[in-house]
Amino acid sequence: xxxxxxxxxxxxxxxxxxxxxxxxxIREELFQLEKEGELEVIRVPExxxxxxxxxxxxxKIPLEKTWHHKSCGxxxxxxxxxxxxxxxxxxxxxxxxxxxxxxxCTAWNYYASATSNPEAQAAVAIRNFAAAHEVGxxxxxxxxxxxxxxxxxxxxxxxxxxxxxKVRDIMKRLGKKLVVPEEVxxxxxxxxxxxxxxxxxxxxxxxNITATVHPACHYHKLIEEDAIYSEEIYGAQRTAxxxxxxxxxxxxxxxxxxxxxxxxxxxxxxLVSRDFSRSFSVQRKIEVMIEEANPDVTVTHDTGCVxxxxxxxxxxxxxxxxxxxxxxxxxxxxxxxxxAHPYKVLQLHWHNTNNKPFMEKLGIDVKKKWAExxxxxxxxxxxxxxxxxxxxAEN
Amino acid sequence: MVLDLSINKYSDVTYEEKERLxxxxxxxxxxxxxLYGCYECGICVAACPSARFYDFSPRLIAQAVAREDxxxxxxxxxxxxxDCSQCFSCxxxxxxxxxxxxxxxxxxVAVRNGLQTAKQALEGYGRIIYxxxxxxxxxxxDMLQPDAFPDWGKHxxxxxxxxxxxxxxxxxxxxxTTETSWKVDDKTIIELYLIWHMTGVMDLIEGIDEGLFMIxxxxxxxxxxxxxxxxxxx
Numbered sequence: 001x002x003x004x005x006x007x008x009x010x011x012x013x014x015x016x017x018x019x020x021x022x023x024x025x026i027r028e029e030l031f032q033l034e035k036e037g038e039l040e041v042i043r044v045p046e047x048x049x050x051x052x053x054x055x056x057x058x059x060k061i062p063l064e065k066t067w068h069h070k071s072c073g074x075x076x077x078x079x080x081x082x083x084x085x086x087x088x089x090x091x092x093x094x095x096x097x098x099x100x101x102x103x104x105c106t107a108w109n110y111y112a113s114a115t116s117n118p119e120a121q122a123a124v125a126i127r128n129f130a131a132a133h134e135v136g137x138x139x140x141x142x143x144x145x146x147x148x149x150x151x152x153x154x155x156x157x158x159x160x161x162x163x164x165x166k167v168r169d170i171m172k173r174l175g176k177k178l179v180v181p182e183e184v185x186x187x188x189x190x191x192x193x194x195x196x197x198x199x200x201x202x203x204x205x206x207x208n209i210t211a212t213v214h215p216a217c218h219y220h221k222l223i224e225e226d227a228i229y230s231e232e233i234y235g236a237q238r239t240a241x242x243x244x245x246x247x248x249x250x251x252x253x254x255x256x257x258x259x260x261x262x263x264x265x266x267x268x269x270x271l272v273s274r275d276f277s278r279s280f281s282v283q284r285k286i287e288v289m290i291e292e293a294n295p296d297v298t299v300t301h302d303t304g305c306v307x308x309x310x311x312x313x314x315x316x317x318x319x320x321x322x323x324x325x326x327x328x329x330x331x332x333x334x335x336x337x338x339x340a341h342p343y344k345v346l347q348l349h350w351h352n353t354n355n356k357p358f359m360e361k362l363g364i365d366v367k368k369k370w371a372e373x374x375x376x377x378x379x380x381x382x383x384x385x386x387x388x389x390x391x392x393a394e395n
Numbered sequence: 396m397v398l399d400l401s402i403n404k405y406s407d408v409t410y411e412e413k414e415r416l417x418x419x420x421x422x423x424x425x426x427x428x429x430l431y432g433c434y435e436c437g438i439c440v441a442a443c444p445s446a447r448f449y450d451f452s453p454r455l456i457a458q459a460v461a462r463e464d465x466x467x468x469x470x471x472x473x474x475x476x477x478d479c480s481q482c483f484s485c486x487x488x489x490x491x492x493x494x495x496x497x498x499x500x501x502x503x504v505a506v507r508n509g510l511q512t513a514k515q516a517l518e519g520y521g522r523i524i525y526x527x528x529x530x531x532x533x534x535x536x537d538m539l540q541p542d543a544f545p546d547w548g549k550h551x552x553x554x555x556x557x558x559x560x561x562x563x564x565x566x567x568x569x570x571x572t573t574e575t576s577w578k579v580d581d582k583t584i585i586e587l588y589l590i591w592h593m594t595g596v597m598d599l600i601e602g603i604d605e606g607l608f609m610i611x612x613x614x615x616x617x618x619x620x621x622x623x624x625x626x627x628x629x
Contacts, residue, residue, distance in 0.1 A: 072535075076538070079565050087566070103532070110499075112520070113603075115506055116596050127587075148483075217482040221486050261484075267481050268481075268517075272519045311546075314546060350561070377561075380563050387571055388566060
């Protein structure tokens, strides 16, 4: 009998170590290109938090001077998502910038229809980065797909001199520079970096809540090395994003067997082949979560994931599937924990699945809160005021 | 629908034409970074959401392009690539392939060459292309209409009925819009149109939907002219 020198599983230690990372640190290549005059790097402004990524490298997460690269799907269809991000910034008195000189990344269309090309995609990204740099702020990307796509754009620009030349020429004709941020930062990384401060300001006890987490594919699968990992969360074998925040809020994060699966969004599918999106979302995600973890809520951090997981449950209900699980973003959960208004700030009336039992479990008087929101709407209808202000939302 | 991989499926298309399209894909700058061969281990299939619901296999696509099976690549370019969810779960390939990105490149070739199957895959998608190209935003609040999203239930009626008030009941000043997801500066849109012009993206639209192309050209050329640019997309 041959005895192989295999250590016991219990003795093996998996440790993330940047010295054994299988990839080069792209930031070193960026700074080298800057020295050669190929591009300009936008530095992460201070103050910033340092977090670990998949291979143990340190990533800087800016806390303020952030330029909010909004998401078309969030702002268009689930606007409480972005509103909660802004609300959190305001609560901490942080300097942030909500731009109008911003387009979407246009990557949703690119992944859906291929009616674009790498030059156009890179030029759109750099135009937005340049707009942030011109006003002295650092881009913070709200959408998971924009985040993943921009990391790919940065990767392509570093490794493809011809693409760099083309984009530099386009920027020159627009009167802009070829600028690339030192870090591509997703808003949920900012929420993660702020989790201790958020927990310090928590006013709603969430210790009776069980949640499942759905990490966005384009967050941790595209340029995977740039996602946040922590030894404290799943032993650094899965991304720590979202989970790290929820655990800090006292929430019980429950595991389920299809954690790695996508939400079913599909880019093209959610718009013109929704049978796929509905089926996958309900059968591979929502039903599995309910059967295996019986959560009160599922929390994710991307536009398409919230939309697909939430809206697909309508069809699931019609087919007597196990559905009825509220879907929220981590920004909404953090804001709710800090006492944000569920309708004026979280804007939960834009979500589809019934979230009232979840809020009632948290001790929130849903009827009272909705009545307060309706007062605001009545004032808008009567012309007493044109818009609801931040002051209205914060009172 | 079962994927028909018989050799006769596209026998009306010459081998030379199929080879030309494949060579176009292989000439893409990304190709050498997304294909390194294929072990046929099937890890990509195990992780693939589309493989669970369609007769679709990222392994089959990686195999076809790696062994340069021109006929099979052409069949897949027509009958399979549009089923991909573009989630990139397949990026966990132990050979460092990215079947999802291989598909992205094949889709671009299909669109650039106006393949009929690409046009069919994008049927009904024209309004989205119009929105993204003309406003820079993929979706907008006013797209939440019951006829557009019937399977999202009565909730969409409620949003559509209250859209104006609910948008004004958003605290961020940039979000009081209904036709775009946020308020976008005129100069930003002009810069976006100039990017479309300089990168030849409108040629792709023309190849897929000539009517949509003409509408977009009218909109863009008029706004560019108002902004002082003498630009034509022809």
